Amino acid sequence: MKKSILERHRGEAHMEKIAHEHKASVYLGIDWGGTYIKAGIVNSNGKILKKIVYSSGSLRERKAFIGEIKRLKETFRKYNIKAVGVGAPGIIDVERGSIYYLPNIPGWENFPLKTILTKELKIPVFIDNDANIFALAEVRRGAGCGKRRAIFLTLGTGLGGAVISDGKILEGRTSASELGHVVIDINGKHCGCGGSGCIETFTGSNHLLERYRQLKKMKTAPKEVKEIFDRAKAKQKEALIVWKEFSAYLGKFLAGMVNIFNPQIIIFGGGVSGAFSLFGPFLWRVLKEQAMWPQLADLKLVKAKLEDAGIIGAALLAKEKLEERK
Ligand SMILES: [Zn+2]
Numbered sequence: 001m002k003k004s005i006l007e008r009h010r011g012e013a014h015m016e017k018i019a020h021e022h023k024a025s026v027y028l029g030i031d032w033g034g035t036y037i038k039a040g041i042v043n044s045n046g047k048i049l050k051k052i053v054y055s056s057g058s059l060r061e062r063k064a065f066i067g068e069i070k071r072l073k074e075t076f077r078k079y080n081i082k083a084v085g086v087g088a089p090g091i092i093d094v095e096r097g098s099i100y101y102l103p104n105i106p107g108w109e110n111f112p113l114k115t116i117l118t119k120e121l122k123i124p125v126f127i128d129n130d131a132n133i134f135a136l137a138e139v140r141r142g143a144g145c146g147k148r149r150a151i152f153l154t155l156g157t158g159l160g161g162a163v164i165s166d167g168k169i170l171e172g173r174t175s176a177s178e179l180g181h182v183v184i185d186i187n188g189k190h191c192g193c194g195g196s197g198c199i200e201t202f203t204g205s206n207h208l209l210e211r212y213r214q215l216k217k218m219k220t221a222p223k224e225v226k227e228i229f230d231r232a233k234a235k236q237k238e239a240l241i242v243w244k245e246f247s248a249y250l251g252k253f254l255a256g257m258v259n260i261f262n263p264q265i266i267i268f269g270g271g272v273s274g275a276f277s278l279f280g281p282f283l284w285r286v287l288k289e290q291a292m293w294p295q296l297a298d299l300k301l302v303k304a305k306l307e308d309a310g311i312i313g314a315a316l317l318a319k320e321k322l323e324e325r326k
Helices: 005-023 062-075 114-121 132-142 203-215 225-234 237-261 273-289 311-324
Strands: 027-030 036-044 048-053 080-088 091-093 096-099 127-128 151-156 159-165 265-269 300-303
Touching: 027 062, 027 132, 027 311, 036 062, 036 132, 036 273, 036 311, 048 062, 048 311, 062 080, 062 114, 080 114, 080 132, 080 311, 096 127, 127 132, 127 311, 132 151, 132 159, 132 265, 132 311, 151 237, 151 273, 159 237, 159 300, 159 311, 203 225, 203 237, 203 273, 237 265, 237 273, 265 273
Parallel strands: 027 080, 080 127, 151 265, 265 300
Antiparallel strands: 027 036, 036 048, 091 096, 151 159
16 A cells, blocks of 8 residues: 555655764763663763663673774764763773773773774774763753752762862863762771772661661671661661761761862762662751851752763763864
8 A cells, every 4th residue: 555645754754864863973972880881872962862781791801892892883883973982980091091990890900991992993982980971961961950060979889979060070180089088987997999987988888788787786787778778768766877877977078078069969879879868858967067058058969860871971971072172
């Protein structure tokens, strides 16, 4: 049966849209996490057009990782990819685009990733630390949309941090803003960074699970922080103590950050932020007691919003850094 004129027009409009998508400038964003590596083709508005997810284990080796990114560019050759952005889980030399080290992925020490990828892909490549990338996505397209001054925290096993200052990621020669390694107890426990007493050792998920085990005098700790959240919602005493202590440490630390950076918004991401509805009000109480009051006038505390902040942020980093060059 012949297609109606209307259907034909629709079909043509659809083909035109596809042709336009392929011609328009897009960016390849890579979100390099400990469990998954997610890659996506993102348009200049921060919308994901295509997405692929890998298990991080399968791309642990440098050769496999670089080879796969090369294949990705080939797979998406119909698109007009202008640049590639990578959010990496570690300490990055953002000027040179090389990796100092990735705390949880051995074998990448002092690796010039940008130089090698640029040579292989023949388009510009930009690299930054994952927390900085998440923060960029959230202030461009997510919970902090349009904010010029923001602090972003990833609450999980560790405490990732990023500062947005004057609308941009605050950086030194390195990815900087390692907020999780600000000392809050001079007699504190050893920390993964090599120091001791860092805020991360009080807010990390393992600490929360262990603290709950101590308070409940249990043999083994619960497996997930969500259990402590659920029990606190049911008003269980020990679970509430865990979250109040967590908020006391995090709140005192954040008061310092608020006094230094005067953010308009603090955005909480990562697995532990699932309990934001519970600890958010506790945090406010501590902030009001500790921070200098003029700094709190336009402050908001919110939970992160984007599902694929890593892909979007990496792609937007590539776009913005490329535009800065022009
Ligand atoms: Zn530390």
